[in-house]
Amino acid sequence: MSHHLLVVEDEQRIADFLLRGLREEGYTVDHVADGRTASAMLRSRPWDLILLDWWLPGEDGIQVLRRFREEDRATPVLFLTARDSIHDRVTGLDAGADDYLCKPFSFEELLARVRALLRRPAKMEEAALTFQDIRIDLATQKVTRAGHPIDLTAKEFSLLVYLMRNAGKIVSRTRIYESVWDENYDGLSNTLEVHIKEIRRKLEAWGPRLIQTRRGRGYLLDAAATDEAEGGES
Structure with a gap:
């Protein structure tokens, strides 16, 4: 089966070069050219490898990578950038990149790094999430609390x-909107509050409150915390 790669690169000449070369090597490759679209694409399906540029319209590659690593710790990411100082390399690697390739680069070296990253033993895929008596099966997307389906x-x-x-x-709220809705929080919308209230209603049919409000700061999933009602939230 062909490996599925995502190229995130806004320079069309470089993108065309990568797409043509990687496809000729037998890889299945998709391409996006800006940070916000990249964030949405990264969540759209599993990828075998991400080739990510630093400078992108909207959100830069560091922002995209940090957010991606909050949700996905396994998919290898190869950072592509003209920034070649030691500080820049450290920044990229600390943000979650698995490897770093400076522009301009030879296609032979790129292929060698791609092959090396794809050869790494696959990490155990996260099959489920659990917290207290809540369980989420990520494969089937089934949610239960104390054994009861939600x-x-x-x-x-x-x-x-x-x-x-x-x-x-x-x-x-800002981070939740960016990560779950892929949009900026405008300070006026109550969309998040409505969703939180509905999730609470469904979960609390089978146990005590676990999603806590932190006034002016956001939300916290914590069994021992005390909720701070805000603006009429319940």
Whole structure:
């Protein structure tokens, strides 16, 4: 089976060069040219390898990579950039890149790095998320609490997965909107609050509150915390 690669590159000449060469080598390759589209594509399906440029319209590659690593810790990422200082390399690697290739580069070297990253033993895929008595089967997208099935909409499911992957940490409204809705929080929309209220209603039919409000800061998934009602939220 062909490996499925995503190329995130805004320079069309370089993108065409990569797409043509990688496809000739037998890889299945998709391409996007800006950071926001890249973030959506990264969540759209499993990828075998990401080739990510640093300078991108909208959001740069570092922002895209950091957000991706919050949700996916296994998929290898090869950073492509003209920034070649030691500091830049460290920044890219610390953000979650598995390898770093400076432009201009030879296609032979790129292929060697691609092959090396694809040869790495696959990490155990995360099969399920659990917190207290809540369990999410990521393959089937089934959610249960204390053994009882919980029927969530697609967006409620994504939101609960995000909260469970960040259990014990306060996550801001801005970060949730960027990660779950792929849009900026305008400070006026109550979309998030409506979804939180509905998830709480469904989960609390079978146990105590676990999704806590932190006034002015966001939300926290924590069994021991005390909720801080905000703006009429319940």
